[in-house]
Amino acid sequence: MTYRITLLLIFSFFCHSGYSQDKYPFTTFPDDPINLKQAVLANGFTVYLCEDHTQPKVFGAVVVKAGGKYDPKDATGMGHYLEHMLFKGTQQMGTTDFEKESEYLEKVYGLYDELGKTTDENERKDIQKKINEVSLKAAEYAIPNEMDRLLSGIGSTGVNAFTTEEMIAYHNTFPPNQMEKWLEMYSHRFTTPVFRLFQPELEIVYEEKNRSMDSFFFALYELYIKQFFKNHPYGQQTIIGETQHLKNPSLTKMYEYYDTYYVANNMALVLCGDFDSESIMPMIEKKFSTLRKGVVPDYPEYPEQEFKGREYIKKRLSPIKIGLVGYRTVPNGHKDRAALQVCNYILTNTGQTGLWDQLILDNEIMYATNIDLTYNDHGANLLIFIPKIIGQPLKKAEKLVLDEVGKLRNGDFDDWLLESAKRSLLKAYEMDFEGLYGKSQYIGQVFVQGSQWSDFTEYLKKLKAVSKMDVLEVANKYYGNNYLVLHSKMGFPKKEKLEKPGFEPAIPQKDAVSEFAKKFEKIPSQKPRANFVDFNKGVQELDINELTHLYITPNPKNDIFTLSLEFGIGNYHLPLLTYASQYLNVLGTQEYDVRQFKLEFDKIGCTYIIESDDDKLSIQLEGYENQLNRALELINDLINNAKPDPEKVKNIVQVELQSRKLEKEPEPVGQALKEYVIYQGNSSFLRRRSRKAVSKLNADSMVDVFKDALTYEVTMHYVGKKKLETVKNVITKSLHINSKNASKSPLIIKKSQYNNSKIYFIENKGALQSQISIYIPGKNYSIDDQPNIDAFNEYFGGGMSSLVFQEIREYRSLAYSAWGWYSVPKIQDNNGHFSGFIGCQADKTLEAIQVMNNLLTKMPSKLERLNTIKNSLIQSAYTNRPHYRNLSSKIDTWKTKGYTDDPSKVKLISYEALTFENIENFYHSNIKGLPIVIGIVGDKSRIDLEKLAKYGEIIYLKDSDVFNN
Numbered sequence: 001m002t003y004r005i006t007l008l009l010i011f012s013f014f015c016h017s018g019y020s021q022d023k024y025p026f027t028t029f030p031d032d033p034i035n036l037k038q039a040v041l042a043n044g045f046t047v048y049l050c051e052d053h054t055q056p057k058v059f060g061a062v063v064v065k066a067g068g069k070y071d072p073k074d075a076t077g078m079g080h081y082l083e084h085m086l087f088k089g090t091q092q093m094g095t096t097d098f099e100k101e102s103e104y105l106e107k108v109y110g111l112y113d114e115l116g117k118t119t120d121e122n123e124r125k126d127i128q129k130k131i132n133e134v135s136l137k138a139a140e141y142a143i144p145n146e147m148d149r150l151l152s153g154i155g156s157t158g159v160n161a162f163t164t165e166e167m168i169a170y171h172n173t174f175p176p177n178q179m180e181k182w183l184e185m186y187s188h189r190f191t192t193p194v195f196r197l198f199q200p201e202l203e204i205v206y207e208e209k210n211r212s213m214d215s216f217f218f219a220l221y222e223l224y225i226k227q228f229f230k231n232h233p234y235g236q237q238t239i240i241g242e243t244q245h246l247k248n249p250s251l252t253k254m255y256e257y258y259d260t261y262y263v264a265n266n267m268a269l270v271l272c273g274d275f276d277s278e279s280i281m282p283m284i285e286k287k288f289s290t291l292r293k294g295v296v297p298d299y300p301e302y303p304e305q306e307f308k309g310r311e312y313i314k315k316r317l318s319p320i321k322i323g324l325v326g327y328r329t330v331p332n333g334h335k336d337r338a339a340l341q342v343c344n345y346i347l348t349n350t351g352q353t354g355l356w357d358q359l360i361l362d363n364e365i366m367y368a369t370n371i372d373l374t375y376n377d378h379g380a381n382l383l384i385f386i387p388k389i390i391g392q393p394l395k396k397a398e399k400l401v402l403d404e405v406g407k408l409r410n411g412d413f414d415d416w417l418l419e420s421a422k423r424s425l426l427k428a429y430e431m432d433f434e435g436l437y438g439k440s441q442y443i444g445q446v447f448v449q450g451s452q453w454s455d456f457t458e459y460l461k462k463l464k465a466v467s468k469m470d471v472l473e474v475a476n477k478y479y480g481n482n483y484l485v486l487h488s489k490m491g492f493p494k495k496e497k498l499e500k501p502g503f504e505p506a507i508p509q510k511d512a513v514s515e516f517a518k519k520f521e522k523i524p525s526q527k528p529r530a531n532f533v534d535f536n537k538g539v540q541e542l543d544i545n546e547l548t549h550l551y552i553t554p555n556p557k558n559d560i561f562t563l564s565l566e567f568g569i570g571n572y573h574l575p576l577l578t579y580a581s582q583y584l585n586v587l588g589t590q591e592y593d594v595r596q597f598k599l600e601f602d603k604i605g606c607t608y609i610i611e612s613d614d615d616k617l618s619i620q621l622e623g624y625e626n627q628l629n630r631a632l633e634l635i636n637d638l639i640n641n642a643k644p645d646p647e648k649v650k651n652i653v654q655v656e657l658q659s660r661k662l663e664k665e666p667e668p669v670g671q672a673l674k675e676y677v678i679y680q681g682n683s684s685f686l687r688r689r690s691r692k693a694v695s696k697l698n699a700d701s702m703v704d705v706f707k708d709a710l711t712y713e714v715t716m717h718y719v720g721k722k723k724l725e726t727v728k729n730v731i732t733k734s735l736h737i738n739s740k741n742a743s744k745s746p747l748i749i750k751k752s753q754y755n756n757s758k759i760y761f762i763e764n765k766g767a768l769q770s771q772i773s774i775y776i777p778g779k780n781y782s783i784d785d786q787p788n789i790d791a792f793n794e795y796f797g798g799g800m801s802s803l804v805f806q807e808i809r810e811y812r813s814l815a816y817s818a819w820g821w822y823s824v825p826k827i828q829d830n831n832g833h834f835s836g837f838i839g840c841q842a843d844k845t846l847e848a849i850q851v852m853n854n855l856l857t858k859m860p861s862k863l864e865r866l867n868t869i870k871n872s873l874i875q876s877a878y879t880n881r882p883h884y885r886n887l888s889s890k891i892d893t894w895k896t897k898g899y900t901d902d903p904s905k906v907k908l909i910s911y912e913a914l915t916f917e918n919i920e921n922f923y924h925s926n927i928k929g930l931p932i933v934i935g936i937v938g939d940k941s942r943i944d945l946e947k948l949a950k951y952g953e954i955i956y957l958k959d960s961d962v963f964n965n
Helices: 003-016 078-085 098-117 121-139 146-153 176-188 198-213 216-228 251-261 277-288 337-347 355-361 394-410 415-433 436-449 453-465 468-478 515-522 577-584 594-603 625-641 646-664 666-682 691-695 699-709 724-734 783-796 803-810 842-857 863-879 887-897 903-912 916-926 945-951
Strands: 037-040 046-051 058-064 157-163 168-174 267-273 310-318 322-328 367-374 379-386 483-490 540-545 548-554 560-567 607-612 617-624 714-720 758-763 769-780 817-823 831-841 933-938 953-957
Touching: 037 277, 046 277, 046 436, 058 176, 058 436, 078 157, 078 168, 078 198, 078 251, 098 121, 098 198, 098 251, 121 198, 146 157, 146 176, 146 515, 146 863, 168 176, 168 436, 176 277, 176 515, 176 863, 198 216, 198 769, 198 831, 216 310, 216 322, 216 379, 216 483, 267 277, 267 436, 322 394, 337 355, 337 367, 337 379, 337 394, 337 415, 337 453, 337 468, 355 367, 355 394, 355 594, 355 646, 379 394, 394 468, 394 483, 415 436, 415 453, 415 468, 415 560, 415 594, 415 617, 436 453, 540 724, 548 724, 548 887, 560 625, 577 607, 577 646, 577 699, 594 607, 594 625, 607 625, 617 625, 625 699, 625 724, 646 666, 646 691, 646 699, 666 758, 666 769, 666 831, 666 933, 714 724, 714 887, 758 945, 769 817, 769 842, 769 916, 783 803, 783 817, 783 863, 783 903, 783 916, 803 817, 803 842, 817 842, 831 842, 842 933, 842 945, 863 903, 863 916, 945 953
Parallel strands: 046 267, 310 483, 548 714, 758 933, 758 953
Antiparallel strands: 037 046, 058 168, 058 267, 157 168, 322 379, 322 483, 367 379, 540 548, 560 617, 560 714, 607 617, 769 831, 769 933, 817 831
């Protein structure tokens, strides 16, 4: 008997026993850690509701059983491209007159079909020109980004979508009081979608592909997975699509794809957050029952043959030596999946107690980890390994890691590691269940698998029951002598450079409003429920002494504690600390060597991480609350009695030197150039040690500098169920810290000032995309300025409806990633600055800079957007309450900045009184007329440098100017 039938019988009994008859007959699940409710509408549409009242917000998503593996073989990338197009509106939304618009759109669809059949390049250019001409006519009726603006106006954040091999999901977070409007939008967007503004969006997909191709690992992985899955679309098709298919898109096929898979019985709604299920279910049923039902074709089987022994691929595709070993495993839902997950933990885990982790700690190998590919049709476990820099061939490194797999098969591991694996994996699920997004991900995955949530709760029980015999059985079944190996030595993959299209952009004259938008605005909203942070309630604060501060936040969910110790000194003042903090993670104590020490932590289900940045040293603990005392005793032993080990210094040196080899890629060079522009010689990339100095790191010196850092003022953030006095007593008893130096945090690094606009250029001939950063030095910051800064950022470059996104990406298709906003310092009375970024095809660099420059020098005034901005800021003020895991650190940050009350509460008054003049005044005082400094990493042969020089003196740099190597 199904859970639904059972629940209906119980429901009937309650009705006859005097209980309310208004209750909705949800399906629920026994032993469910998140208390999920499920319903299926008459049209087959599935609804999942998970109430979570810890934060005043809701995460909502519509999930479709579609994705890369469903793409037609001659139109790969279709599902992903369709995901983009479903932000363009419908017959009622995103248009001023669909009837007139459709006349031109039909011609566009036909021209694209004609383009796909044409091979002559000159003829293709003529067709593309016609497409552009007709598209411009159609665009006269289009309202770009109307959906985004409407969602922004109700306080939505994180509006986005993603496509995997087997799932397409559309999602965002929104205020609970806007539930009806959100449901209206997300039900309407899938009714009569219109794929308008198709031509410019295609260019955006090109830019997304360019970005992936600038990463060596993308090419490496794509080649490997194609050989791994020789028949299945998992390997034979990519999610983003082949270039030849992107060049020949078919809107006819796209509508066929939509009509096939975007049907109610193949879709689901996932809501997690602050709502009452019974109250919202009638709205959900009313709005989503309108979606059509359809017949979804059965997915064909693509059998994969077992590998014949060790199958081998040899390539030169990476800046460092790297190897992959892949085993065929099992698909989602298979009875062996739980035991395989335990196997993978025994091989490597975050606590560094796995068999491969021991190789790394013993400096036998540079790096080893695994990627568990859990698909619905097949499964795979990929081992990625990196040999030591000097004297270790890939083949030897491969043997080392496979020998450890042999130990797993033979059961040559401690029995307690099995119990630790199960405990840690279950704890990870508990932590994921704390967040709205984490829960939603699991729910969505269950839906696309065709499973029930009860299957997932049973999986957790199976995981808990895995025995050593189960581990040995699956390890021998799947991790045997049949596998696929890839060895890549130093080399660089070929990249296909695409030419900038010559089409004219479609730019509307003003923000029009559709009929749908007018009706949408009339939908009533509930009054928002204020749940601001009270600095004196919810979080307790205690000064253990003058330089030791303790915050306690209650954990309302489970028995997992987190404790963060933040010392007020960082890498800026103690440069060696950046390596010392890494070093402590691979050291043992006088009592335990490093392996034994990590095993002691793992036995009690706890983990620790030691890290540092320019601002502070941080020690983070996580585990079950009944082991807090033991965890503190262990970490105290490490930080006070760490035993220097010269051999472990080699680990640090090897990792640092190898990571610097990856800095030839455009993205890290772009990041270093950005820091150089802002901080010049104070950039973290220039303050770091040279390779030669790194090679001379000393064990005793690193331990000494770490202990020096421990003498600085410390703030402790504890989240758990224990009371303040209890935690204080445990800490003072078990943790011996001698704080005697006042904090030097937060750190404020002086920013560079410029009298004139400049362009810093680093040549990278292999880059498909230019990495463009923009910097404008700012003025003195006060928290009183923050409401106007928020409004400026919302308007200028902080989201999909901002000027930057629309002008650079939406209208002109110049970049996939483009943003720009005003950044503020950590404390008042210091300078803020404007920061922007564009990632675009090299031959679009000049035009992208021109558009950004025009926005910065002559910001357009679109007064009609004021209400959207105001509503967005006001609604977000009610939902910005931090998660309880971050609450105390957030309060500490706010106090440091100068707030005495929740900033959202303080700013709300200003948001409600906001005028467009506030935005313009901020722009004129802090942006307009100031020097604009641009950093570019790219291929200068594809850029008109003479025209580029109009925007400032061009200063050519080399990698060595922005990296201390």
